[in-house]
Structure formats: structure tokens, C-alpha cells
Amino acid sequence: MNKSTLGNSDLIVSELALGCMSLGTNEQKAKEIIDKALDSGINYLDTADLYDQGENEAIVGNVLKGKRDQVVLATKVGNHLKDDGTWFWDPSKAYIKEQVKESLRRLRTDYIDLYQLHGGTIDDPIEETIEAFEELKQDGLIRYYGISSIRPNVIKEFVKHSSIVSVMMQYSLLDRRPEEEVLDLLADNNISVVARGPLAKGMLSDHAIKKVTEKGKQGYLDYSHEELEDIANNLNQVSGETITSLSLRYILSHRAVTSAVFGASSIEQVNNNVNALQSSSLSTEQYEELQNITKAITYDKHR
Structure with missing residues (x-):
């Protein structure tokens, strides 16, 4: 598994990251999936305090007992959990500095490698949020911080005013919005992109045609159901690679992208994604062919 540096940090992360949200609440099953990922060379695990109302962090923490030094552990904050299971958006300094203690407790660790703001809008108290993360760095509770966002205006504010190492x-091939105004900006500022949803709900996997039928009936972003069917069929005709391999290699080809996060609810899914990266990088011809099969779309509502 190839590994590279995350932004301007000293975190060395695998080109595939395990998104833990799909692990479920069966700890033994989660352990088998995480162990398989680690054995396959994946060292980057991503969770969030929101997932299963904190239980996901607790499971990850239990599974990593005795293995903490083997992983780059990332989690997220900003969705204020309430006792009744609901939540509200809270990027305040007070909440972030309070909640990190709960995440540390659940994760059974005394530091978080990468602490991420789990969303955000341009109307947030961004300066206050940045202060919270900077103070947590100074206190040694987190090593680095980043944001999880698809809002270009929010991203640009953090690029200008913070020391984030990742976004x-x-x-994905079906969501190429970042290509227009975000990827080059981040690369030029030595901030890594961690791509989530690289397989677009499975519609860019080796089961693309089946998944388009199941999950693409109402379309996807700017694509109609018919367009999704055409794309799945056309991807199936690209020579030399599986659809999963093409999809992962496409996004990893951009200089801004350091890692692609995939969710897994089975060992089989881990194996499929890891095996998809055994092939070499895309050729220029393949890259251009994939761009011709899909289309460039732009951010509209998410500003």
C-alpha cells in the first residue's frame, strides 16, 4: 500500500483510508474488518463523534487497544449530540474543547492525530473555531487539524486563516465539482485532500450496473438515471482495469489527493478495494477517457 505525507504534517498515511462509519455496532465484526485493513497496509482510520452517537469511536478505541501506534487516527467534531439522540451544529470553541475530551475517552487514547471540523458554513464563527483547534494542538491533545467540507467559500477561509493540513x-468520477475551484488551490497550499465517496454509493464499483439500478433511480447530482446507466456501461468497456480500480485511480491521480476513504461493512469490501489498487497508475489516455465518459459539474447550492 502506497503511503505519503498528509499536507504539511508529519503524518504518513496510506492511499486508502478506512471510513469507520459503516462498521456497525458488532464489535467483533468491526475488529475483523479493522484488522484486515491493517494487515492490508491501511494505516489511516477515520471516524466521528456523531457516528452511532459515539459508539463508533468507542468500538474503534477498543479494537485499537495495543495497536494505537500502528495507525493515524482521525475523528470529527461539530455536531452537538443531545441526550435524546438528536444533534445540532455547534462549531463553538467551548463545545470543541469540551467534546475532544469525550472523543479521547471513547477512543482510549491521549491524543488524536487528525481532528476535523465535521461540516461548517460561511456564517460560522470561523476565527473562534480555529482558535479552539490551535489551542488543542498547543495542549498536545491533537497533533493536527483539518475540515470536512464541500463548501468552496468555507474551504477558502480556512486556507487563508488556519493551519489545516487536510480537507x-x-x-469521485460522478462528483467532479472539486476540480473546478478547490483541488489546485489546496495543492498549491500544501493541504491534502482526503476524498470520501470515491465509489459513489457503489455506482462506481465493479457492481456499478446493479448499484445504479438500486440507488440511481432518482439520479445523482446532475446525472439522470439514464446517464448513470450509460456511464456504468461505458466504464465497463474501458480496457485493462476494473471499474473500482479506474474510479479509485482517477481521484488519486490528482496532485491534491493524498488518500481515498471507503466504508466497509465486510472483509470482502476491504479486499476488493485494496486489490483494486494493485494495478499501476492511470495512463494519460485512460484519464482523459474517464473524463470524457463523465462530465465536469460545479458547486451550486453548497457555497
Whole structure:
């Protein structure tokens, strides 16, 4: 598994990251999936305090007992959990500095490698939020921080005013919005992109045609159901690679992207994604062919 540096940090992360949200609440099953990921060379695990109302962090923490030094552990904050299971957006300094203690407790660790703001809008108290993360760095509770956002205006504010090392954002062959105004900006500032949703709900996997039928009936972003069917069929005709391999290699080809996060609810899914990266990088011809099969779309509502 190839590894590289995350932004301007000293975190060395695998080109595939395990998104823990899909692990479920069966700890033994989660352990098997995480162990398989680690054995396959994945060292980057991503969770959030919101997932299963904190239980996901607790499971990850239990599974990593005795293995903490083997992983780059990332989690997120900003969705204020209430006792009744609901939540509200809270990027305040007070909440972030309070909640990190709960995440540390659940994760059974005394530091978080990468602490991420789990969303955000341009109307947030961004300066206050940045102060919270900077103070947590100074206190040694987190090593680095980043944001999880697809809002270009929010991203640009953090690029200008913070020391983020990464931005997690949705990016795939079916969602090429980041290419227009975000990817080059981040690369030029030595901030890594961590791409989530690289397989677009499975519609960019080796089961693309089936998944388009199941999950693309109402379309996807700017694509109609018919367009999704055409794309799945056309991707199936690209020579030399599986659809999963093409999809992962496409996003990892951009200089801004350091890692692609995939969710897994089975060992089989881990194996499929890891095996998809055994092939070499895309050729220029393949890259251009994939761009011709899909289309460039732009951010509209998410500003």
C-alpha cells in the first residue's frame, strides 16, 4: 500500500483510508474488518463523534487497544449530540474543547492525530473555531487539524486563516465539482485532500450496473438515471482495469489527493478495494477517457 505525507504534517498515511462509519455496532465484526485493513497496509482510520452517537469511536478505541501506534487516527467534531439522540451544529470553541475530551475517552487514547471540523458554513464563527483547534494542538491533545467540507467559500477561509493540513470532501468520477475551484488551490497550499465517496454509493464499483439500478433511480447530482446507466456501461468497456480500480485511480491521480476513504461493512469490501489498487497508475489516455465518459459539474447550492 502506497503511503505519503498528509499536507504539511508529519503524518504518513496510506492511499486508502478506512471510513469507520459503516462498521456497525458488532464489535467483533468491526475488529475483523479493522484488522484486515491493517494487515492490508491501511494505516489511516477515520471516524466521528456523531457516528452511532459515539459508539463508533468507542468500538474503534477498543479494537485499537495495543495497536494505537500502528495507525493515524482521525475523528470529527461539530455536531452537538443531545441526550435524546438528536444533534445540532455547534462549531463553538467551548463545545470543541469540551467534546475532544469525550472523543479521547471513547477512543482510549491521549491524543488524536487528525481532528476535523465535521461540516461548517460561511456564517460560522470561523476565527473562534480555529482558535479552539490551535489551542488543542498547543495542549498536545491533537497533533493536527483539518475540515470536512464541500463548501468552496468555507474551504477558502480556512486556507487563508488556519493551519489545516487536510480537507475531506466528496470527490469521485460522478462528483467532479472539486476540480473546478478547490483541488489546485489546496495543492498549491500544501493541504491534502482526503476524498470520501470515491465509489459513489457503489455506482462506481465493479457492481456499478446493479448499484445504479438500486440507488440511481432518482439520479445523482446532475446525472439522470439514464446517464448513470450509460456511464456504468461505458466504464465497463474501458480496457485493462476494473471499474473500482479506474474510479479509485482517477481521484488519486490528482496532485491534491493524498488518500481515498471507503466504508466497509465486510472483509470482502476491504479486499476488493485494496486489490483494486494493485494495478499501476492511470495512463494519460485512460484519464482523459474517464473524463470524457463523465462530465465536469460545479458547486451550486453548497457555497
